[in-house]
Amino acid sequence: MAERPLTDRLDETIDALVARRDATAALHDPELAPLARIAADLRDYPRPDFKARLRAQLEGRPSMTAVSTTPAIREGFSTVTPYIRVREAGLVSFLAQVFDAQETFSGRGGGGGMHREERAGDSMVIVGEGGGAGVMPLRPVAFHVLVKDADATFKRAIAAGARSLGEPADRSYGERSGFVADPFGNHWYISTPIGPESFTGAARTVTPVLHVQGAADYLGFLKQALGAVEDMRHDEGGRLRYARLRVGDAAVELGEGEPMPGSFLLYVPDPDARYEQAMASGATSLMPPADQPYGRIGGVEDARGNQWFFSRP
Amino acid sequence: MTKTTEDDRLLIEAAQADPARFVEIYELYVDRIYSFVSRRIENRAAAEDITSQVFVQALGAIGRFEWRGLPVSVWLFRIASNALADHWRERARTAQEAPGVPDPHELEDIERRIAFYQQVEQLPELQRQVIRMRFVEEKSIHEVAAALDRSEGAVKQLQLRALEKLRKSMASHG
Numbered sequence: 001m002a003e004r005p006l007t008d009r010l011d012e013t014i015d016a017l018v019a020r021r022d023a024t025a026a027l028h029d030p031e032l033a034p035l036a037r038i039a040a041d042l043r044d045y046p047r048p049d050f051k052a053r054l055r056a057q058l059e060g061r062p063s064m065t066a067v068s069t070t071p072a073i074r075e076g077f078s079t080v081t082p083y084i085r086v087r088e089a090g091l092v093s094f095l096a097q098v099f100d101a102q103e104t105f106s107g108r109g110g111g112g113g114m115h116r117e118e119r120a121g122d123s124m125v126i127v128g129e130g131g132g133a134g135v136m137p138l139r140p141v142a143f144h145v146l147v148k149d150a151d152a153t154f155k156r157a158i159a160a161g162a163r164s165l166g167e168p169a170d171r172s173y174g175e176r177s178g179f180v181a182d183p184f185g186n187h188w189y190i191s192t193p194i195g196p197e198s199f200t201g202a203a204r205t206v207t208p209v210l211h212v213q214g215a216a217d218y219l220g221f222l223k224q225a226l227g228a229v230e231d232m233r234h235d236e237g238g239r240l241r242y243a244r245l246r247v248g249d250a251a252v253e254l255g256e257g258e259p260m261p262g263s264f265l266l267y268v269p270d271p272d273a274r275y276e277q278a279m280a281s282g283a284t285s286l287m288p289p290a291d292q293p294y295g296r297i298g299g300v301e302d303a304r305g306n307q308w309f310f311s312r313p
Numbered sequence: 314m315t316k317t318t319e320d321d322r323l324l325i326e327a328a329q330a331d332p333a334r335f336v337e338i339y340e341l342y343v344d345r346i347y348s349f350v351s352r353r354i355e356n357r358a359a360a361e362d363i364t365s366q367v368f369v370q371a372l373g374a375i376g377r378f379e380w381r382g383l384p385v386s387v388w389l390f391r392i393a394s395n396a397l398a399d400h401w402r403e404r405a406r407t408a409q410e411a412p413g414v415p416d417p418h419e420l421e422d423i424e425r426r427i428a429f430y431q432q433v434e435q436l437p438e439l440q441r442q443v444i445r446m447r448f449v450e451e452k453s454i455h456e457v458a459a460a461l462d463r464s465e466g467a468v469k470q471l472q473l474r475a476l477e478k479l480r481k482s483m484a485s486h487g
Contacts, residue, residue, distance in 0.1 A: 007469035010476065011454055018451050020355055035476045038483070041429055042448040042476075044351040050361050051343055057365070058339055058372055079358075220456060229357075229451050248358050 073267040079248025121205025140185030141262035154178035225281035261305030271310040440475035
C-alpha cells in the first residue's frame with residue numbers, strides 16, 4: 001500500500017470521506033494521516049454561496065412580524081416523490097392492501113385523470129390514473145420498501161394480485177427480501193433489515209430504484225444534474241452494480257439492470273436553477289419552469305428516459 | 314471570539330430598532346452555527362436548512378428577545394440545538410435529546426475550524442477550485458479533471474498541494 005503515490009492514497013481517502021465511508025485506515029499511514037485529518041475538516045467546508053443566499057433571504061425579510069419561511073418541500077413530502085402513471089384504477093387499493101397506504105389527497109389532474117397522493121409509512125407516492133396522453137408516459141417503476149415483516153407483506157402482495165419475482169429470503173446485504181411485480185408491472189422489493197450489512201438504518205419506507213444499463217455513467221449525471229450524493233456503492237468485477245444516493249433529504253437507489261425509467265417530483269428551493277443544471281448536464285426539456293396554481297414547476301427527461309420535475313410549492 | 318457581552322447587547326438593541334441590522338449578528342455567528350450543526354448532520358443540505366432555520370427564527374424572535382446578559386451565541390446555539398433535536402425526531406420518529414450548547418472544548422474546535430475555512434479562502438484560485446469541487450460539490454477526480462480541462466494526475470497533485478498548504482498554515486496558526 002505504502003509504495004503507491006501519496007496523491008493516489010490521498011485521493012482514495014478523500015473519496016471515502018466524502019462518501020461518508022470508513023476512512024480510518026488513513027490514520028495508520030504516517031505520511032497520509034495529517035492530510036486525512038485536514039480532509040476530514042474540509043468535508044464540512046460550507047458551500048460558498050450558501051451564506052450569501054441566506055443573508056439575502058434575511059435582508060429580504062426585514063419585517064419582524066412577517067418572517068416566515070416558505071417551505072421548499074410540501075408538508076409530509078420529502079425531496080423526491082415518485083409519480084406513477086397507470087391507465088386505470090387499482091394501484092391505490094393495492095398500495096392500501098399491501099403497504100397500509102393511506103390517501104392524503106385526491107383530485108382531478110390537469111390531463112383529465114385522477115391525481116392521487118398516497119402515504120406509505122413515512123413516504124409519499126403520487127399515482128396518476130387515466131387521463132390523456134400528457135407528458136408522463138404510462139410505465140412501471142421499481143421501489144425498495146422497508147417493512148416490519150417482509151414475509152407477511154410479500155404474502156399480502158401475492159394475495160392482492162402481484163406476481164412473485166423472488167420469494168422472501170435472507171439476502172447477503174443484510175435484509176430479508178421478497179420481490180414482486182404488482183398488476184401494473186411496478187416492482188416492489190419488500191425488505192426487512194436483519195443484519196448490519198443493511199444500509200437502511202435511516203432510510204425512508206419507500207425508496208425509488210432506478211434500473212439502468214451503464215449505471216456508472218448515469219451516476220455521474222445524477223450527481224451533476226440533481227446534486228445527488230453517493231452514500232454507498234457496490235462494484236462487481238470493476239463495474240458499478242448498485243449505488244445508494246442522497247438527493248436532498250431523500251434517497252434513490254441505482255442498479256445495473258433492465259431499464260425501468262420513471263417520473264419523479266423533486267421539491268427543491270430553486271426549480272429554475274435545478275432545471276438549468278439538469279439541462280446543462282444533457283437532459284432535454286419537458287416543460288420550462290413556470291408558475292402553476294400549486295407552485296412553480298419545470299421538468300426534464302434524461303438520456304435514460306427518467307423524468308425529473310423540479311418544483312417549489 | 315473577542316466579543317464582549319456589551320457588544321452583544323448593542324447588536325441586539327440595534328437589530329431590535331432596525332431589523333435590517335440583524336445581518337450584523339448573522340455575519341458574526343453564521344460560521345459558528347453552521348459549524349456546530351454540520352458536525353452533527355451528515356447531510357450538507359440538511360445542515361444548511363437547519364442553519365437557515367436558526368437565523369430566520371432568531372430574526373423573527375428578536376423583537377421579543379429580552380437581554381439578560383447571556384451572549385448572543387448562547388441564544389443562537391440553543392435555537393440550533395432545538396432545531397437539531399426536531400430534525401432527528403422527525404427522522405427517527407422517537408424523542409431525541411437536544412445536544413445543548415457547545416462546551417468550551419467544542420467552542421475551541423469551532424473557532425479552529427472557522428480559522429481553517431478562512432485559510433481555504435486564501436489558497437491559490439486553482440487549488441481552491443479543486444477543494445470546492447471535491448468537498449463541496451462532491452465531484453469525483455474524473456469530473457474535476459474534466460471541468461478544469463486537466464489530467465486526473467494534475468488534479469491529484471493540486472489536491473495534494475492544497476492540503477499540504479492548509480496543513481502548514483494551520484500548524485503555523487498553532
